[in-house]
Amino acid sequence: MSESVRAFYDGLAGEYHLMFADWRREIARQGEALDALIHRQSDGAVASLLDCACGIGTQAIALALQGYRVHATDFSAPAAERARREAQSFGAVMTVEVADFRHLGEVLTQRFDVVICCDNALSHCLADDDLPRALGQMQGRLRSGGLFLASIRDYDRLLARDGSAGALDPGLPGLHGKSQDHGPRGTMPQVFDDATGRRIAFQVWDWAPDGRSYAVHQYFVQEFEGEHRTSHHVSRFRALRRAEVDEALKAAGFRDIHWHFPADSGFYQPVVTARA
Numbered sequence: 001m002s003e004s005v006r007a008f009y010d011g012l013a014g015e016y017h018l019m020f021a022d023w024r025r026e027i028a029r030q031g032e033a034l035d036a037l038i039h040r041q042s043d044g045a046v047a048s049l050l051d052c053a054c055g056i057g058t059q060a061i062a063l064a065l066q067g068y069r070v071h072a073t074d075f076s077a078p079a080a081e082r083a084r085r086e087a088q089s090f091g092a093v094m095t096v097e098v099a100d101f102r103h104l105g106e107v108l109t110q111r112f113d114v115v116i117c118c119d120n121a122l123s124h125c126l127a128d129d130d131l132p133r134a135l136g137q138m139q140g141r142l143r144s145g146g147l148f149l150a151s152i153r154d155y156d157r158l159l160a161r162d163g164s165a166g167a168l169d170p171g172l173p174g175l176h177g178k179s180q181d182h183g184p185r186g187t188m189p190q191v192f193d194d195a196t197g198r199r200i201a202f203q204v205w206d207w208a209p210d211g212r213s214y215a216v217h218q219y220f221v222q223e224f225e226g227e228h229r230t231s232h233h234v235s236r237f238r239a240l241r242r243a244e245v246d247e248a249l250k251a252a253g254f255r256d257i258h259w260h261f262p263a264d265s266g267f268y269q270p271v272v273t274a275r276a
């Protein structure tokens with residue numbers, strides 16, 4: 001089965017919200033946390049913001065509702081199309097375009113006060129030169145002194161050998177079985193009670209022999225009138241450590257690099273901020 005990242009998100013576009021208990025409520029929560037963080041880290045007024053991995057729009061819509069002038073891009077056309085539709089359903093004003101964040105300069109000429117790339121999207125930089133290239137392109141879309149913000153899964157904690165490796169994101173405990181002794185086998189099932197019945201979301205992870213990346217099998221099991229339907233999507237992520245991100249940010253010309261953790265930021269993943 002193909003592990004193509006773009007095909008994964010094309011296929012997930014209609015179901016991405018199923019990972020959350022209540023996606024629409026999640027948008028309000030994330031908007032407040034990100035807005036506070038952006039204001040704490042910015043060098044002055046912030047108006048324009050590019051979300052270069054907008055997916056179906058969780059952060060882009062949230063920040064448009066907080067008053068930012070948002071341009072949202074993603075390389076999955078179905079995800080971008082859903083983001084456009086969902087923004088309208090929230091009454092959020094934002095523009096949406098299809099673009100690969102490794103080639104932003106080929107599509108966008110404008111510069112922004114803030115560029116964001118959330119929800120572990122940087123971990124899809126699988127080839128060795130993908131991460132430096134993507135960060136260079138994101139840096140190129142910022143005005144001088146503009147703020148970069150990205151969130152990634154806490155792989156440093158997840159892959160720690162001290163027995164704490166079960167926790168993925170706060171509230172999302174991992175399965176402890178190991179594949180090829182590199183890391184957790186997946187995420188614990190999240191169980192939600194929808195109007196149509198039970199919904200269960202979980203992932204199974206298969207680690208590459210070198211332990212640097214893993215295939216993610218995303219499963220949704222949904223109950224409709226007593227029947228259970230399963231959907232399955234597969235892709236690959238790189239287990240990016242914070243030191244690797246720091247190094248690539250510096251190489252791309254960023255400065256003032258800071259990590260912000262959930263207990264302080266109120267955001268569910270570690271967030272890195274840096275200045276162009």
Ligand SMILES: C[S@@+](CC[C@H](N)C(=O)[O-])C[C@H]1O[C@@H](n2cnc3c(N)ncnc32)[C@H](O)[C@@H]1O
Nearest residue numbers: 009053054055056057058075076100101119121
């Ligand atoms: C975990 S999802 C997060 C989506 C988004 N934050 C949301 O709330 O829907 C990661 C997103 O990154 C996008 N992505 C991955 N690699 C990309 C690339 N090279 N260029 C642009 N988007 C990319 C995917 O298409 C996907 O929508």
